[in-house]
Each structure stands twice: as structure tokens, then as C-alpha cells.
Amino acid sequence: MPKVLISDKMDPQAAQIFRDRGVEVDEITGKTPDELKAMIGEYDGLAIRSSTKVTKEILDAATNLKVIGRAGIGVDNVDIPYASSKGVVVMNTPFGNSITTAEHAIALMFALARQLPEADASTQAGKWEKNRFMGVEVTGKTLGLIGAGNIGSIVASRALGLKMKVVAFDPFLTPERAVEMGVEKATLEELLAKADFITLHTPLTDQTRNILSRENIAKCKKGVRIINCARGGLIDEAALKDALDSGHVAGAALDVFAEEPAKASPLFGTPNFISTPHLGASTNEAQVNVALQVAEQLSDYLMTGGVTNALNMPSLSAEEAPKLKPYMALAEKLGSLIGQLEGEGIQGVSIEVEGHAAELNQKPITAAVLAGLMRVYSDTVNMVNAPYLAKERGLDVREVRHDREGDYQTLVRVTVKGKQGERSVAGSLFGHAQPRLVELYGIKVEADLDDTMLYIVNQDAPGFIGRLGTALGAADVNIGTFHLGRRDQGGEAVLLLSVDGTVDKAVVDDICKLSGVKDVKLLRFA
Structure with missing residues (x-):
């Protein structure tokens, strides 16, 4: 458990x-x-x-x-x-907490529009400064949305319900999605020039850090009101204070700060500034x-094995996981096979899927191939760290999906670029569940990939199989399964043997000495 x-x-x-x-x-x-x-x-x-x-x-x-x-x-x-x-x-x-955060942004927008915190403090202090607090309506105003993802789209729908016009800047926002949301897609400069209110809903990255910089704040429409319930660091806080002091920015409300807990922000005490202590997600x-x-x-x-909302591996729903499990097992074995055969000289890898495999989420299949392949470099590799290890080693990874129909109902092919050029292995599922190798370096060969196997390349000639059996018998190694393939009669042949006993280097050396043998490798898939 x-x-x-x-x-x-x-x-x-x-x-x-x-x-x-x-x-x-x-x-x-x-x-x-x-x-x-x-x-x-x-x-x-x-x-x-x-x-x-x-x-x-x-x-x-x-x-x-x-x-x-x-x-x-x-x-x-x-x-x-x-x-x-x-x-x-x-x-x-x-x-x-998407709805909660979006509602907090809307609440802060209203608080800015009607100067609610200052009016509350003044009234509770015994003053009745009705003429001091002259607000603005949000109806008919333009809301500038920096970031139109999940939370940003909720804010947009609420703003449209308030009869506001919404312009959105988001590099990932497509024209079709903008129409669906009912917003105007804009560049950042266009948004800054048009917006009466600006609200930020984007993660903090190298590209978004200080997206409202001193320069960009200066490009804003005079009298703009700014709200940030996303991440501290998106706004230059010192520049925002100066803009509030000068009146260029009419008001600002921040729920997040560059440094939290925020105890000494330059904005504290500035007129027309509202702050809350990162309350975006704080509802029951x-x-x-x-x-x-x-x-x-x-x-x-x-x-x-279901993966939802993962930040460092492909998502895989609980419904998808059982369907993908045999394909991932096949992919990992193919990656392990070609990784062991090619060694450490691999420069790139291509993962191709066709048939039933092409109808599935390919990302977990790719991750499984890399997990098998990267075991050449690390014995602690898995589907999570394999892509990072591949990137660290400069491995070029490509994914290819084919709509064509081939000889098999489903096929996964792994091609690597290494010291000997491009070489590939391919596999399929038998009975929709059993991983099986169907092609090895261009040679048709059907083989189960068992725990311990011998890969042998030899000259196709009479008597070789007998000599091999004798050598293994002398070493007390029992043959479990035997799979043979060849390019042409009398040409190069490939043997894949699963073995039950222990196979050490001495056994491999003895097989290498047999007449006609070109290459021998011990493979492990456990």
C-alpha cells in the first residue's frame, strides 16, 4: 500500500x-x-x-x-x-482556486473604482467626506487583460457581464479563442494605450518579470487603475509608486508582492493604493x-499511474493509463534494446507511431522510450527524469505520428542516430497487450523481450546453431526462447535468445570465438 x-x-x-x-x-x-x-x-x-x-x-x-x-x-x-x-x-x-482568484481581482477593481478602503477608514474615523471620494463606473470602461489563461478567461467573462470591453494580451491566445472569449486580441502596447483598468494573470517567468516596467507604465493611458492577483515581480513596484504619486496611475491594488511576506514595500502608505496579503485563493x-x-x-x-496537472512530465489521465500501459511497456523495452545495442554514442532519437498507437497520447510513449534508452547513462532513470537527462546530454528528440496503415495494427518504431548512422527497431502488441519486437536494424524478427537475452550477429551458414547450442550447454546456460532473422540467404543473420542461467563475460567471449560470429551483446530488460 x-x-x-x-x-x-x-x-x-x-x-x-x-x-x-x-x-x-x-x-x-x-x-x-x-x-x-x-x-x-x-x-x-x-x-x-x-x-x-x-x-x-x-x-x-x-x-x-x-x-x-x-x-x-x-x-x-x-x-x-x-x-x-x-x-x-x-x-x-x-x-x-481559479474562480476565487478571479473574483478577488474583480473585487479589487471595484475597490479601486470606488475608493472603498479609504472611504471606510474615513467614515469609521468619524468623518463624513462624501465629496472627497468621487469614484468611476466600470460599465463601458476597457479592461486590459495581461494573460488570458484559465483565471484570465474567468475575469474576462465577469467583466463582460459588467458591460466592460475587454482587450487581452497573451502570446498563446489564438484569434479563434479570443472570439470565443468575446475579447479583443491586442499587443501589449495596444493594451497599455487603451485600458482604463489593467489586471495581470500570467506566471512569473524571465519573459514576464517586470512586464509593467517603468517604461511600460509610462505607456499606459493616464488615469489607469492596475490590479495584480497573479505573481509578485510582474510590476516594478518602485515605478508604480512614482506613477501613483504623479497621478499618471489613478490607483493600484496588489494582492502579491516581489518579496513576501511584504513588510516594507515602497507602495505602503501611498494614496490610492490597496494591498491584501496574498488572499487570491483564500476562500473556504x-x-x-x-x-x-x-x-x-x-x-x-x-x-x-494517472498523471494530472504535472509540471515535469506529460499528463496521463486515470482513464488513459490502463490503455497506454502496454504501449509504454513496449516503448520502454524498445528504447532499452536500442540503447544497449548502440551504447553511449547516440546523438538523436526519433519515435514513430502508427496504427492504434497513433490514436493515443504520444507524450507518455516518448517518455517511456527515453526511460529505456537513458538507462545506458543512469540506473536510476525513469519516465520523469529521462527527458531531462536526454536534454542534458544534448539528445535531439523527435516525435512522428503516421496516419498510414502498415503490416501491423499498431507499431512503435525507435530510430537513433549514432556512430553507425541511423538504425532502428520496431515493435508491436500481440493480443493488444504483449510487447513484441518485430524488426531489428531492418531485419524482420519476431521476439519477446525477456529479462536476459543474447544478441548475436553471425554469417548465415549451416552448423552455426548447433555450435552455439553446444557452447551454451557447456556453460550450463539454458535457452528459453530462440528467435532468428536474416537479410538474405547466406548473408547476415541475427539471433535473439532468452536464457535462464547466469551469463557472464566468459560465456560471451566464448560465443565471440565461434566461427561466423560478428557481434555478441548481453541484454537485460528486468
């Missing part, structure tokens, strides 16, 4: 979901890094919020860890590159939703 640790406070329903799915769970919160490090080694999964910091040191101690689930969107507290190198899947729950409904989602996602992965 897999075992999960919940290390941050979550709704108790999350623990019950784990138990209902057959996963053992411990709820142990508030531990120091050293305490977490001492206990993490016994767990297969880790469910966290923002308090637990999953560092390199924690990951090194997590010898059994397979998956980390963040109940929420941000994963700044997880060392994702190092988790990937350790073969640990990292998931988040990007949709559980959102807290329950993300806790339930992370429990479901981790349970699916540990019990069925």
Missing part, C-alpha cells in the same frame, strides 16, 4: 480521499526542515501547501518519494528541476477544492 504524508494543514476530507482510494496517509504538520528530512524517507507521496519547502536536502532524503502534490497553483517552494532529476513527479492544482471553497484535488491526483498516480 502506498504511503502519503500531508505536511501542511488541509481540509480533513483530503486524508479521507486517500484512505478511500487505498492509500495510507499520515497528517503531520508544522515540522522543521530537519524533522521533515528525518521522516520523509518512508513516504511515496507528499501533499503540501505553501509552508513546506521541498529543497534539494529534503529530496535527497526522500529515497522512496514518487510524487509531490501542491494544493494550489504556485510551486515556488519546490525545487522542480532537482525533483525531476530524482525522478519525482511534481503536480499542482491550477483550477481549484477554494481551500476545500485544492485539498480534494491534490488528494485525488496523488491517489490516481500512486494507484493507477
Whole structure:
């Protein structure tokens, strides 16, 4: 039974979901890094919020860890590159607090439009400054949306319901999607010039850091109001303060800051500035939703292999996982086979699928090929860290999907570019479940890829099989299965033998000495 640790406070329903799915769970919160490090080694999964910091040191101690689930969107507290190198899947729950965050952005927009915090403070201080707080309507105004993903699209729909016009800047927003959302697709400069209100809903990357820089704030329409409920660091806070002081920006509301907890922002105390302490996801409904989602996602992965909202491997739904499992087993064996045959000189790999395989999600198949292939370089490789290891070694990876019909109902072909040029292996599924090799370096050969096998290239000539059997018998090695293929009569032949006994280097050396033998390799698929 897999075992999960919940290390941050979550709704108790999350623990019950784990138990209902057959996963053992411990709820142990508030531990120091050293305490977490001492206990993490016994767990297969880790469910966290923002308090637990999953560092390199924690990951090194997590010898059994397979998956980390963040109940929420941000994963700044997880060392994702190092988790990937350790073969640990990292998931988040990007949709559980989408509505909550979008509503907070809308709430801040209204608070800015009507100066609600200052009016509240003034009134409760015994003043009645009705003429001081002259607001603006949002109806008919233009909302500039920087980031039109999940949360941004919800904000857009709410704004359209308020009879606002919405212009959106997002490099990934297609014209078709813009029409579907009811927004105008714009460049960043066009948005800055048009928007009466600007709200940000984009992740913090090298491309988006300080996207509202001093220069871009200066390009904004005079009197603009700016809201950020996405990530700190998207706005130059010092430049924003200057723009508020000058009146170029009429108001700003930030739920997130470049440094959090924010205790000394240059914006604090600035007129027409509203701040909240990262409350975007802080509703009862959102807290329950993300806790339930992370429990479901981790349970699916540990019990069925389903991968949802992973940040470092392809998604694979719980429904897809059983269908893809035999294809992934085939792909991993093909990758392992050609990796062992070619050694460390591989420069590129192409994964081709056709037939039934072409109708499936190809990303997990590619990851499985790389997992098998990369075992030449590491004995701890898996589907999570294999793509990273391939990238680290400069391996060029290509995916090809064919609509054509071939000799087999389904086919996976792996072609590598190495020291001897391009060479390929191909396999199919027999009975829709049993992985089988059907082609090896252009030679038709049908073979099950068993735990221990011998690959032998020899000159096709009478008497060779007898000599080989005698040599293996003398070494007390029993032949399990025997698969033979050849290019032409009397030409080059290939033998794949599964063997039951121990095969050491001395046995391989003896086979190499047999007349007609060109190459011998011991293969392991366990």
C-alpha cells in the first residue's frame, strides 16, 4: 500500500480521499526542515501547501518519494528541476482556486473604482467626506487583460457581464479563442494605450518579470487603475509608486508582492493604493477544492499511474493509463534494446507511431522510450527524469505520428542516430497487450523481450546453431526462447535468445570465438 504524508494543514476530507482510494496517509504538520528530512524517507507521496519547502536536502532524503502534490497553483517552494532529476513527479492544482482568484481581482477593481478602503477608514474615523471620494463606473470602461489563461478567461467573462470591453494580451491566445472569449486580441502596447483598468494573470517567468516596467507604465493611458492577483515581480513596484504619486496611475491594488511576506514595500502608505496579503485563493471553497484535488491526483498516480496537472512530465489521465500501459511497456523495452545495442554514442532519437498507437497520447510513449534508452547513462532513470537527462546530454528528440496503415495494427518504431548512422527497431502488441519486437536494424524478427537475452550477429551458414547450442550447454546456460532473422540467404543473420542461467563475460567471449560470429551483446530488460 502506498504511503502519503500531508505536511501542511488541509481540509480533513483530503486524508479521507486517500484512505478511500487505498492509500495510507499520515497528517503531520508544522515540522522543521530537519524533522521533515528525518521522516520523509518512508513516504511515496507528499501533499503540501505553501509552508513546506521541498529543497534539494529534503529530496535527497526522500529515497522512496514518487510524487509531490501542491494544493494550489504556485510551486515556488519546490525545487522542480532537482525533483525531476530524482525522478519525482511534481503536480499542482491550477483550477481549484481559479474562480476565487478571479473574483478577488474583480473585487479589487471595484475597490479601486470606488475608493472603498479609504472611504471606510474615513467614515469609521468619524468623518463624513462624501465629496472627497468621487469614484468611476466600470460599465463601458476597457479592461486590459495581461494573460488570458484559465483565471484570465474567468475575469474576462465577469467583466463582460459588467458591460466592460475587454482587450487581452497573451502570446498563446489564438484569434479563434479570443472570439470565443468575446475579447479583443491586442499587443501589449495596444493594451497599455487603451485600458482604463489593467489586471495581470500570467506566471512569473524571465519573459514576464517586470512586464509593467517603468517604461511600460509610462505607456499606459493616464488615469489607469492596475490590479495584480497573479505573481509578485510582474510590476516594478518602485515605478508604480512614482506613477501613483504623479497621478499618471489613478490607483493600484496588489494582492502579491516581489518579496513576501511584504513588510516594507515602497507602495505602503501611498494614496490610492490597496494591498491584501496574498488572499487570491483564500476562500473556504477554494481551500476545500485544492485539498480534494491534490488528494485525488496523488491517489490516481500512486494507484493507477494517472498523471494530472504535472509540471515535469506529460499528463496521463486515470482513464488513459490502463490503455497506454502496454504501449509504454513496449516503448520502454524498445528504447532499452536500442540503447544497449548502440551504447553511449547516440546523438538523436526519433519515435514513430502508427496504427492504434497513433490514436493515443504520444507524450507518455516518448517518455517511456527515453526511460529505456537513458538507462545506458543512469540506473536510476525513469519516465520523469529521462527527458531531462536526454536534454542534458544534448539528445535531439523527435516525435512522428503516421496516419498510414502498415503490416501491423499498431507499431512503435525507435530510430537513433549514432556512430553507425541511423538504425532502428520496431515493435508491436500481440493480443493488444504483449510487447513484441518485430524488426531489428531492418531485419524482420519476431521476439519477446525477456529479462536476459543474447544478441548475436553471425554469417548465415549451416552448423552455426548447433555450435552455439553446444557452447551454451557447456556453460550450463539454458535457452528459453530462440528467435532468428536474416537479410538474405547466406548473408547476415541475427539471433535473439532468452536464457535462464547466469551469463557472464566468459560465456560471451566464448560465443565471440565461434566461427561466423560478428557481434555478441548481453541484454537485460528486468
